[in-house]
Amino acid sequence: MAVMDTQSATASPAGLIARLRALLGGSHETSVTKRLAGTIFLIRVLSAALAYFSQILLARWMGGSDYGVYVYVWTWVLLLGSMMDFGISASAQKIIPEYRTRGEHALLRGFLSGSRWMTFIVSSIVSLLLAGVVKGLSPWIDANAIVPLYVGCLTLPAFVVANTQDGIARSHDWMQLGLMPQFIVRQSLIIGLTAGAVVLGFNLGATAAMLASTAAVWIAMIGQMIVLNRKLGNHVEPGTRAYDFRGWLAISLPILMVESFYLLLSYTDVLVLQQFRSSEEVGVYFAVIKTLALVSFIHYAMAATTAHRFAExxxxxxxxxxxxxxxxxxxxxxxxxxxxxxxxxxxxxxLLWLFGPQFVVGYDIMFIAAVGLLVRAAIGPVERLLNMLGHQHICALAYALAFVMNVVLCVLLVPRFGGHGAAAATSISLAFETVLLFWIVRRRLGLHVLAFGKRRS
Structure with a gap:
């Protein structure tokens, strides 16, 4: 009878709430991690819903061809923008905790401002050079993609600074400030601006959609900068600043190699697919990847929450x-x-039907793509562990090998199998990368980094 009463109390709403508080409450680092990871995950889920909604609207408003061009250009923005910060957004989670632990406050203050100025200036110069590249290659580029690519170059400096500020905010456990501007505010602005263009009677082609996206990125970044500066002013004592650009780059560039090869691995499928298949097929494949994004968000949430604690x-x-x-x-x-x-x-x-009836043909691709995501999730955010503990060079090598494998497999499989081949190539490459990372961590750190099995003491 007492057992039944206990089970009844546990199953009641009050009992479930108590269990949830016990799971997520407390000040222990695991409880804090769950709360912060939960916050990040909820932000990414809401962001995914907004992004999903915006992609559905864009696909329906623009048509398959223009939507495919927009996806192609936006993929380049995501890829290049995430690489052009020298790895500072990731290394901030190593540099900031180490400066705080060692009491090097002048260097900390210098990093908080100098890292953003450095990434903004260099990304602006690189964006101008990229615009020149687009102009030089224009005879060989799809005519409908040239102007959107120029607009994409205008997006990059703001995108890069936003990434840098995200890393700084997450290093202080300010997860909402780090992620909300990029994933909630930006997506909301894209929806609002494109919807406004449609209501006003404008033809929403790839160029108009890219202009709306560019405006959204800049507005969100500036707003994030204002709030971040205010919070840092209250959190960090004023004083002299010291700038160790060489030291920052020595830490960041190897991490950049890891991040770059991972991003290349993530976007190779879409970029290769664009070269061999129609824009409509690219749009279908992109819809499939967006649908599976929730799985990646979980990995991202834990990686973003744990990296600076690994370093600490x-x-x-x-x-x-x-x-x-x-x-x-x-x-x-x-x-x-x-x-x-x-x-x-x-x-x-x-879920795919929401994009349009023609997108349902990509359903079976989801099963192929899901395999790679699950295999990668089985070892958790160990790439961040290696980066934070100074093993970024070997981690970069593992990602480079996986990227090369992905390129080769995509080139071999995409021309014949289209989206199915792209998904298979990526899943095989992710499985290969996972095995390499597992072996590296086991050999170098003596840890069993697998979700199941016995952990090594």
Whole structure:
């Protein structure tokens, strides 16, 4: 009878709330991580809903051909914009905790301002050079893509600074400030601006959609900068600033190699598909990838939450705490990813239908693409662990090998199998990358970084 009463109390709404508070409450680092990762995940889910909604609207308003051009150009913006910050957005989660731990406040203040100025200036110069490249290659580029590509060049400096500010904010556990401007404000502005153009009677082609996206990126970045400066002013004591640009780059550039090869691995399928298949097929494949994005968001949430804590525990020399924290991060990456994958595959057809009836043909591609995402989730955010502990060079090599494999497989499979070949190439490459990272962490750190199996002591 007492057992039944206990079970009844646990199953009641009050009991469920109590269990949820016990799971997410508390000040222990695992509880804090769950709350912060939960915050990031919710932001990314809301962002995914907004992005999904915006992509559906754009696909219907623009038509298959223009939408395919927009996807192609926006993919280049995402790829290049994420690489042009020298890896500062990721290395900030290593540099800032180390400066705080060692009490190097002048260097900390210098990094908080100097990193943003550095990335803005260099990305502006690179954007001008890229515009020149577009002009030089214009005879060989699809005529409908030339003007959108120029607009994409205007987007890059703001995109890069926003990424840098995101890394700074996350290093202070300001997850909403780091992510909201990029993933919520920006998406909302894209929807509002494109909807306004349609209501006013403008033809929403690829150029107009890119102009709206560019305006959204700049507005969101400036707003984020204003709020971040205010919070840093209250959090960091004023004083002299020291700038160690060479030291920052020494840490950041190897991490940039890791991030770059990962991004290339992520976007190679879309870019190769564009070269061999029609814009309509690119649009269908992109819709499939967007539908599966929820799985990637879980991995991203844990990586964004845990990276600076890996660096902090390593700087403190607390190996036991680091090992336990890594195991926790892996568990909270894989099992939610598995649940999300099952749900998305179950409802894949109606989700794709939202883009338009013609997009449902990509449903079976979802199963192929999901394999790679699940395999990667099985080892959690170990690439961040390697980067934060100074093993970024070997991590970059693993990503480079996976990227080369992906390019080769895409070139071999895409011309014959289209989107199915692109998904297969990416999944095989992700599985290869996962095996390499597992082996590297096992050999160099002596950790069992797998969601199941016995953890090494």
């Amino acid at each position: 525990y390593h700087a403190q020399g607390d190996k036991a705490r680091l090992s336990a924290y890594v195991a926790h991060a892996i568990q909270w990456t894989f099992w939610p990813s598995l649940a999300a994958t099952i749900a998305l595959l179950a409802f894949g057809k109606p």
